[in-house]
Each structure stands twice: as structure tokens, then as C-alpha cells.
Amino acid sequence: MVASEQSLGTRFLLYPQSPSTPGYDKPELVWVSDPQGSILAGPANDRMYVVRPNTDKAPYNYPYLPPYNGGRYPPAEPSPDGHWDHIPPDSPAFLGVHVFGCVARVLDVWEGYLGNRINWHFASTYDRLEIIPLIEWDNAQSGYGMLEFGYKPTPDGRRDLYALNFDVIAHEIGHSILFSEIGLPRPGLPPGPDLFAYHEGVSDLCSLIAMLHFDTAMDRLLRRGSGNLMALNELNRVAELADERQIRIAGNARKLTEVGNEVHDRSRPFTGGIFDTLVETYHDLCVQRGLVDLPRGSIPDARDIDSDLSHTFASAFRADYDLKHFHLKSALADARDIVAMGLAASWHKLDSETLTYADAAFAVCDALQEQGQGEAAETAAECLAWREIITPYDTFSLGRTQSRSAQWF
Numbered sequence: 151m152v153a154s155e156q157s158l159g160t161r162f163l164l165y166p167q168s169p170s171t172p173g174y175d176k177p178e179l180v181w182v183s184d185p186q187g188s189i190l191a192g193p194a195n196d197r198m199y200v201v202r203p204n205t206d207k208a209p210y211n212y213p214y215l216p217p218y219n220g221g222r223y224p225p226a227e228p229s230p231d232g233h234w235d236h237i238p239p240d241s242p243a244f245l246g247v248h249v250f251g252c253v254a255r256v257l258d259v260w261e262g263y264l265g266n267r268i269n270w271h272f273a274s275t276y277d278r279l280e281i282i283p284l285i286e287w288d289n290a291q292s293g294y295g296m297l298e299f300g301y302k303p304t305p306d307g308r309r310d311l312y313a314l315n316f317d318v319i320a321h322e323i324g325h326s327i328l329f330s331e332i333g334l335p336r337p338g339l340p341p342g343p344d345l346f347a348y349h350e351g352v353s354d355l356c357s358l359i360a361m362l363h364f365d366t367a368m369d370r371l372l373r374r375g376s377g378n379l380m381a382l383n384e385l386n387r388v389a390e391l392a393d394e395r396q397i398r399i400a401g402n403a404r405k406l407t408e409v410g411n412e413v414h415d416r417s418r419p420f421t422g423g424i425f426d427t428l429v430e431t432y433h434d435l436c437v438q439r440g441l442v443d444l445p446r447g448s449i450p451d452a453r454d455i456d457s458d459l460s461h462t463f464a465s466a467f468r469a470d471y472d473l474k475h476f477h478l479k480s481a482l483a484d485a486r487d488i489v490a491m492g493l494a495a496s497w498h499k500l501d502s503e504t505l506t507y508a509d510a511a512f513a514v515c516d517a518l519q520e521q522g523q524g525e526a527a528e529t530a531a532e533c534l535a536w537r538e539i540i541t542p543y544d545t546f547s548l549g550r551t552q553s554r555s556a557q558w559f
């Protein structure tokens with residue numbers, strides 16, 4: 151094997167959504183950055199390994215913790231040339247390979263945005279993440295040093311395997327990334343009121359943005375509304391119709407005063423505010439690049455989906471759609487990267503012991519501004535204010551002044 155081949159990385163087959171989702175029944179070929187041949191039987195590398203118990207393993211529950219020491223099936227083997235796309239999806243070994251590939255992919259995506267390696271938050275106890283792809287359990291969990299999966303029984307008697315669900319895997323790795331970047335809450339100290347809701351929201355966003363690195367997902371999202379993502383929000387907000395779970399969650403219209411204290415419910419306004427920022431940034435780029443025939447400033451807000459403008463807007467996207475698809479896809483990739491870079495850089499300004507929603511929102515706006523994305527920063531401030539996460543009266547508590555936060559209004 152020559153060095154140039156190694157540097158291409160390693161091939162996996164990954165499902166961008168659970169294969170029972172319409173349009174997502176085929177896995178996509180994805181390259182992860184591990185050099186070809188470096189992922190050993192398991193699969194296993196220097197940061198994680200897969201174990202397949204052949205006994206009735208109970209879910210981990212303190213004081214029962216990794217590593218798993220019971221009986222196990224033999225490890226899956228790479229192809230002779232060091233790749234992992236040779237294992238058919240209906241083979242029992244595929245599940246563990248799929249989870250491993252999804253975790254590696256999510257880490258690749260977010261390490262790219264952060265510009266640094268993500269070290270596990272449990273590194274002082276375990277040097278590697280243990281992945282258990284299937285146990286007899288109707289749940290999935292990520293805990294200190296481990297990730298393990300069961301299945302959801304379906305009404306027709308099948309099993310929806312969580313190990314085949316990219317969203318479940320990416321969401322759990324989102325929590326790990328956030329623990330690594332903003333720290334663990336200090337034991338014995340009560341966490342801030344917004345920390346766990348923020349965690350849920352950001353984990354959903356980590357998954358959403360990682361999903362937007364799959365061609366299948368980008369193509370389907372764009373073609374469904376002829377490139378008009380407002381149409382996607384519109385349908386979804388009426389009846390949560392989106393096929394992709396990440397869009398069903400993020401394409402919501404909830405404001406902070408409309409949600410309760412349950413962490414998933416309370417996570418929705420922040421997730422929705424960042425998603426609206428992404429949608430509006432994409433629409434702005436489409437106009438700036440002349441991809442839709444609309445004057446600048448005539449774009450309805452992603453928040454006000456009932457606007458009279460939305461019909462004009464939809465037909466401007468539909469015109470010559472087939473000729474514009476790849477240009478629009480490139481604009482969506484750019485909007486995705488702008489927002490993801492702002493979110494990733496915001497974590498350097500936050501600390502899990504003191505985090506508030508308002509701090510987290512201003513940190514995104516400031517990070518975008520510092521990255522030269524002034525328009526996206528203003529869009530984010532408008533979207534997060536509409537969600538009632540920030541107001542002109544908030545102060546940014548991380549040693550900043552009131553005028554610092556007021557600049558966004």
C-alpha cells in the first residue's frame with residue numbers, strides 16, 4: 151500500500167437515517183479519516199472498540215460499568231485492503247461496524263469545525279469508548295466510557311435497531327463532544343438551570359449538522375421543496391411531517407415562554423433558533439449568489455412562515471430548479487458550515503458550571519462576528535431573540551458588559 155492510498159482514509163457504509171425512513175433504505179458510502187488499514191478487527195482503533203456479547207448482557211447501570219468481560223462473538227474483520235464496506239447490512243457484524251463508522255464520521259465532522267482533536271471527557275478513567283451494538287433492551291444509552299444499544303419493537307413485530315439510527319448515535323456523541331468542550335458539571339454543585347436543556351439542544355444540532363454531510367440527506371431536503379427550505383419548515387411546523395427526525399425536532403416554532411421545564415421540551419427554542427439561522431443564512435446566500443431572482447432584503451424570515459412573501463419566494467426557487475440544484479446544494483453546505491463554525495467556537499466561551507441560555511446565545515453571535523460572518527451573527531441574534539432566549543436587557547455574564555450584548559439589538 152502506498153502512502154497516497156492510506157491518506158484517502160477508510161470506507162464505511164452508513165445509513166443517514168434509520169433504514170425504515172422513506173428514501174433512506176440504502177446505506178451511503180462514506181470515508182472516515184482513519185488511514186486505510188489502521189482500523190483493526192472489532193472494529194477498534196485508539197479511541198474506541200466494538201464488543202458483541204454472546205450472552206444476555208444487562209444494560210450498564212452503576213456500579214455495573216465497562217469494560218465488558220463476558221462472552222463475545224469474534225470481532226468483525228476488515229477487508230484485505232483495510233476497509234469496512236464489504237460487510238453486508240444484513241450480516242450480524244454490520245451493526246457494530248455501522249456504529250463505529252457513525253461515531254468516527256461525527257468526530258471527523260466536528261473536529262473539522264473545532265480545529266482540534268476531541269478528547270473523551272472520560273479519558274482519566276477509560277482510554278477508549280466501548281461500543282455494544284445490540285443487547286435485549288428497548289432503549290439505548292451513552293454513559294461514562296460506553297455506548298450501548300437495544301431496539302424499539304414496532305407494532306408489526308419487527309425490531310427498529312438503534313445501532314442503525316445515525317441520529318441516535320450522533321446525538322449521543324454530541325453530548326460527549328459538549329462535555330469535552332465545555333466541561334462536566336462539578337460533582338456536588340447544582341447545575342445551572344439551562345445546562346441540561348442546552349445539552350439536549352446542542353446534541354440535536356450536532357446530529358443535524360452531521361446529517362447534512364450526507365449527499366442523500368442534502369439532495370432529498372433540497373429537492374423536496376425545490377431548494378426552498380421555508381417550505382420544509384412550513385410543512386413540518388403544521389404537522390411535523392419531515393422524514394428526517396433532526397428536521398422534525400429543529401424545524402419547530404417554540405418560544406421559551408411556551409415550553410415547560412422538561413429538558414427535551416426546554417431544548418426546542420434554542421435548537422429552533424439555530425436552525426432558523428441556518429435556513430435564513432442559506433436563503434441569504436441564494437439571493438447574494440443570484441440563484442433566486444429576488445431583490446436583497448425581500449426574503450421572509452424563517453420564523454414568519456405565513457408571510458405573504460412566501461409564495462413569491464417559493465416560485466423564485468422553483469424556477470429552473472434542475473439547473474440550480476448543485477449551486478443551491480453548495481449554498482446549503484456553506485450555510486451549514488458558517489453556523490456550525492459559530493456554534494463550535496461558542497463552546498470556547500462557555501463553561502458548564504455557569505452556563506445560561508442567554509450566554510450561550512450571545513456566545514454564538516460573538517463567535518460568528520469574530521469569524522467575519524457579521525450577517526449570520528445578526529440573523530442569529532434576531533432568531534434567538536424571537537425565541538425569547540435573549541432580550542436587549544440581558545447581560546452577557548462572562549465578564550462582559552451590558553453594551554456588549556446590546557450591540558445585537
Ligand SMILES: [Zn+2]
Nearest residue numbers: 321325350353
Ligand atoms: Zn440527549
